[in-house]
Amino acid sequence: MYIKTQGKAGTLRNLICLRKFLVNTDETMTATKFMPLIDVELRSAWPNEAQDFTPWLFENIDFLSEAVGMSLEAREKEKNIQNLFADIVAEDSLSGELVLIENQLESSDEKHLGQIMSYLAGIDAKRVIWVASNFRDPHRSAIRWLNEHTREEYSFFAVRVRAVQIGESPLAPIFEVVEKPNEWERSLREAGVAASELTILRTRFWETYSKKYPDTVGLSRGSTVWVPMFPDKSIVLSLNVGKNFCGMFLRGNLGADNQELIQFFAPHDELLSEHFGENSRAARGVHYGSWRGIALQDEAKWDELIEWMEAKRKEYLEVFSEIEPPSNLSD
Structure with missing residues (x-):
């Protein structure tokens, strides 16, 4: 809105018009309602890890792909490896590498960390994605240590999973990478x-x-x-x-x-x-x-x-x- 006027009277009219404009704009802005993003208990979204979350992630692996920067294609779930069952085995279609995915709906623990190490001994996968609701400091340090001390072709990720909601909206998944290999973004650009x-x-x-x-x-x-x-x-x-x-x-x-x-x-x-x-x-x-x-x-x-x-x-x-x-x- 722009009104061209002259003199004091014109200036006054401009101020009156500006005030009306600001009031109307404020009313318009206040009419838009914003709701906070709320974290929902993961068990509300997926009651059972093996029966609900793993099959859902297998069929909706694109959410995880986007977070870690790979083009993942799910290949097998609950794969038997040396009498243990890996949650998901995927393939990065861009590199052809197998990717081991271990997930849990609780905070990270030593059991799942140990299982990951056992799986690596029985499968030709050089990329590991560990998904959990939260990662304790010792486990983040373990992932960091693995990235720093294993050969360059190995990559380890710690990914936090969240379920969120706005008001009464449907639930939405969020995957947040909390640990990854050094120089991962640069290697993605080069690759x-x-x-x-x-x-x-x-x-x-x-x-x-x-x-x-x-x-x-x-x-x-x-x-x-x-x-x-x-x-x-x-x-x-x-x-x-x-x-x-x-x-x-x-x-x-x-x-x-x-x-x-x-x-x-x-x-x-x-x-x-x-x-x-x-x-x-x-x-x-x-x-x-x-x-x-x-x-x-x-x-x-x-x-x-x-x-x-x-x-x-x-x-x-x-x-x-x-x-x-x-x-x-x-x-």
Whole structure:
């Protein structure tokens, strides 16, 4: 609002108009109501850690991805590792690294810290995310010590989980990183350049594959494309393209129990091994894999790689035509 007037009378009128404007603005502003952000007891959101929180985090892992700066894809939950059960095993789709996620709805404790150390001895994961409602100082110090004294390829995170609400709004999750590796943001920026280039290559590769065999694979920006072996998708063939090698392997659908998969494959081991070699990486959830030492960056060999992958895919399907679908694989 601007009124151009002259003299004292004009100045007075300007002041009166300004006062009216400020009063009206104040009334408008006071009409907007603001409510405080309230922390809610975590058990109100997820009554049971194993039955409620772990499955929810498995299906909504993007919340955690954004907090830690990774592109996480949940792979398995309650994974059996040396008679202990890791809450979630995920994969960072940009780097291809396995990520171990251990969560609890209470404050951090020695039990979960010890379990993390045990899991690392039994799984090929170099990144660990420990989620808890709060972290005690000794446990924050332990995570800090691990980041400072383990090899550079290992990364440890302590992440606080909160459930919040405004008024009567739905609950919202918040993940706050309280401990992380030194120079993590800088490494993310540096890795982001290489990762974005790798993502572009992967996208172009799958586009090339899809143009040649449109009924086989869809478009993807990630390292893997899944091809179901059975109509119920209980077992899938994971086609994988990586920096140094490419190939495929059998695995369960998201959340499948790996021990149940091993039991299912056991009666068919002779048939599967005859075609695809020994099931040597079964403990890691990678079953009967076939690999070629062709790097994704070697674009001159893409046609050769696609033809090999397509022939192998058909071989897997042909072998599985002789196998009855499982009836008891849990999700």
